[in-house]
Structure formats: structure tokens, C-alpha cells
Amino acid sequence: MIIYNLNSNVQNxxxxxxxxxxxxxxxxxxxxxxxxxxxxxFWIALKRSNELDITYFPNEDGFDTAQLKGKFDVILxxxxxxxxxxxxxxxxxxxxxxxxxxxxxxxxxxxxxxxxHEKFKIDYYFNFMAEKYFHKFYPRDFKxxxxxxxxxxxxxQNVLPFKDRIKDKILNTGQVGNIxxxxxxxxxxxxxxxxxxxxxxxxxxCNQLPYVEKQxxxxxxxxxxxxxxxxxxxxxxxxxxxxxIAATTFYPTTKYWETACAGCMTFMEVTDLNYGDYLGFEDxxxxxxxxxxxxxxxxQEYLQNxxxxxxxxxxxxxxxxxxxxxxxxxxxxxxxALMKEVI
Numbered sequence: 001m002i003i004y005n006l007n008s009n010v011q012n013x014x015x016x017x018x019x020x021x022x023x024x025x026x027x028x029x030x031x032x033x034x035x036x037x038x039x040x041x042f043w044i045a046l047k048r049s050n051e052l053d054i055t056y057f058p059n060e061d062g063f064d065t066a067q068l069k070g071k072f073d074v075i076l077x078x079x080x081x082x083x084x085x086x087x088x089x090x091x092x093x094x095x096x097x098x099x100x101x102x103x104x105x106x107x108x109x110x111x112x113x114x115x116x117h118e119k120f121k122i123d124y125y126f127n128f129m130a131e132k133y134f135h136k137f138y139p140r141d142f143k144x145x146x147x148x149x150x151x152x153x154x155x156x157q158n159v160l161p162f163k164d165r166i167k168d169k170i171l172n173t174g175q176v177g178n179i180x181x182x183x184x185x186x187x188x189x190x191x192x193x194x195x196x197x198x199x200x201x202x203x204x205x206c207n208q209l210p211y212v213e214k215q216x217x218x219x220x221x222x223x224x225x226x227x228x229x230x231x232x233x234x235x236x237x238x239x240x241x242x243x244x245i246a247a248t249t250f251y252p253t254t255k256y257w258e259t260a261c262a263g264c265m266t267f268m269e270v271t272d273l274n275y276g277d278y279l280g281f282e283d284x285x286x287x288x289x290x291x292x293x294x295x296x297x298x299x300q301e302y303l304q305n306x307x308x309x310x311x312x313x314x315x316x317x318x319x320x321x322x323x324x325x326x327x328x329x330x331x332x333x334x335x336x337a338l339m340k341e342v343i
Contacts, residue, residue, distance in 0.1 A: 262319075
């Protein structure tokens with residue numbers, strides 16, 4: 001039986017026709033950028049779906065949406081901000097639903113992103129943050145769905161065996177704050193609730209330990225020796241180590257499922273503050289949960305006997321969990337389900 005949706009041209013068995021509108025000048029849309037999670041999801045994973053027929057519309061200034069009328073079921077935006085998405089001319093005259101990925105919710109007020117809710121006529125938002133975190137900053141009537149995106153499974157197929165990895169160091173990658181008291185006070189005054197110390201406090205504290213291997217990968221510090229581990233090569237760095245840290249204060253980032261999928265026994269900051277439990281990892285089964293009170297003890301327990309088979313068991317269980325539940329293919333399925341809901 002064919003079921004018709006009066007608000008859509010989509011029938012059972014038909015592909016959803018998606019118009020993806022973006023500003024090509026944004027560096028995140030390049031496979032050569034230091035962070036390829038956005039590119040891999042929107043340009044690689046979405047194309048693999050048998051349920052989507054996606055057309056890409058690059059535009060820098062103003063995109064005339066009238067050309068979409070009667071041809072598309074959904075408009076997909078990479079972000080509700082003008083540096084990612086061009087002005088959508090005539091969008092108010094269209095009945096096509098609009099779905100947008102959102103950036104960091106805590107910057108919404110500072111960047112005045114609320115204005116784009118009406119300007120882009122957005123019906124639904126999505127990203128990998130928990131809904132609770134999204135609605136701490138966005139109005140309660142803004143619809144949002146958590147979709148854990150960013151991990152391309154093909155990049156994690158040839159990781160090193162656990163036994164062949166560095167075992168006496170714990171890898172810690174990503175931005176960190178300034179530990180000096182003067183800097184922390186200055187940031188509290190000048191950039192309240194916006195500094196790296198604020199967002200990555202535990203990660204910063206971990207870097208003070210002699211057995212933690214520090215790697216500040218990213219556009220802010222592209223050291224030559226690190227360049228080979230940027231972008232799609234990041235799993236190569238992760239898989240050099242038996243253990244690694246994933247710690248963000250207020251919400252988990254892609255580092256959590258990337259590190260686990262690379263086969264690392266992952267020390268994860270999972271607390272009531274960062275809502276980390278929504279990802280589905282389990283303490284001592286697929287990760288070792290840490291916080292500001294216990295992280296030193298947890299590290300020492302591992303380092304006292306890194307050859308204990310339980311660490312490899314945890315790492316392998318985490319890797320399997322991610323590959324089965326937290327890949328881009330799973331994320332695309334969730335996005336397709338959201339599209340079917342709005343059309």
C-alpha cells in the first residue's frame with residue numbers, strides 16, 4: 001500500500017529530495033581542513049543513503065529559494081549562522097520544511113543566532129549535544145533532536161592492535177586552558193564563561209601530569225610534526241596509544257566516540273554537568289568515567305598494570321559499541337527519520 005503525505009511529494013519507496021544550501025568559502029566544507037567531521041557528514045555520509053536524493057547549492061551572498069518550489073521535500077542547512085549559510089531569499093514564501101544543524105549552543109546569544117530562526121524559517125535543529133544543553137540557551141519552543149554525527153567508520157578500519165600501542169603514556173588532545181591564576185582571573189573578567197579553562201578544565205588539569213602525552217591539534221597550533229594527524233588522519237594518532245582522554249566540561253564532543261572507535265581505552269569525563277550518559281557508554285565496561293575528584297586515581301590504576309587484559313576488553317567493547325551505534329551512517333538514519341517527521 002502506498003501512503004501519501006498531503007504536505008509532501010514523498011511516497012513510500014521514494015527518495016527524499018533534499019536541497020543543501022551552504023557558503024562554499026567556509027573552510028569546514030573542505031576535505032583538506034584540520035577538522036573534517038562536517039565535510040564527512042554532509043558530503044560523504046549523506047550521499048551513501050539510499051533514502052536521500054541530495055542536491056548541493058553553493059552560494060556566497062543570496063540564494064533565491066524560489067527555484068526550489070515543487071522540486072524538493074526538505075531544505076537542509078549546515079548551520080543557523082551567516083558564515084555558514086547564505087541569505088535565503090524568498091524563504092518565507094515556501095512551504096518546504098527547513099532543518100538546520102546548529103553550532104555550539106552557548107554562543108547563540110553572543111552571535112545573535114536567534115534572528116535566523118525566523119529569517120531562515122527553521123522548523124527543526126539538530127546536533128550531537130544533548131537536548132538539555134541545547135535548551136539551556138535556546139527557547140523551549142525551538143524543536144531540537146540529538147543526532148550523534150561526525151564519525152566516518154572507514155577511517156577506523158585499520159587501527160593498530162591494542163598490544164602494539166604505547167602503554168606508559170595517556171594521550172590527551174585538543175584545546176586546553178591557561179593554568180596560571182592571573183590568566184584565569186583575567187578570562188573570568190574579560191571572557192566570562194567563554195575561556196578554554198571554562199570549557200576544558202579537567203582536560204587542562206590532565207595536561208599537568210607527567211605521564212599524559214599532550215597534543216594540541218588544530219588550526220590554532222598546526223605544528224609540523226602534528227600536521228600528519230589532522231583531519232582524516234586523526235585516527236592514526238589515536239591508535240598509537242592504548243589509552244586516551246576525552247574530557248569536556250559541559251557536553252561531550254566528537255572526541256568521545258572518535259577515541260573509543262580508534263580502540264583506545266578511553267578515560268571519559270561523564271558527569272551530571274555535561275549530560276555525558278546520553279551517549280550510552282558504561283563505566284568500566286566501555287570506558288572509565290572520570291571527574292575532577294578521581295581522575296588521578298583512575299589514571300594510576302591503569303598505569304600500575306597497563307597489561308591487565310581488562311583494559312583491552314574495555315577498549316574493544318567501546319570500539320564495537322561505537323561502530324554499531326555512533327557512526328555517520330547511524331546519524332544519517334536519524335536525520336532521515338527527522339526529515340520524514342517534518343514532511
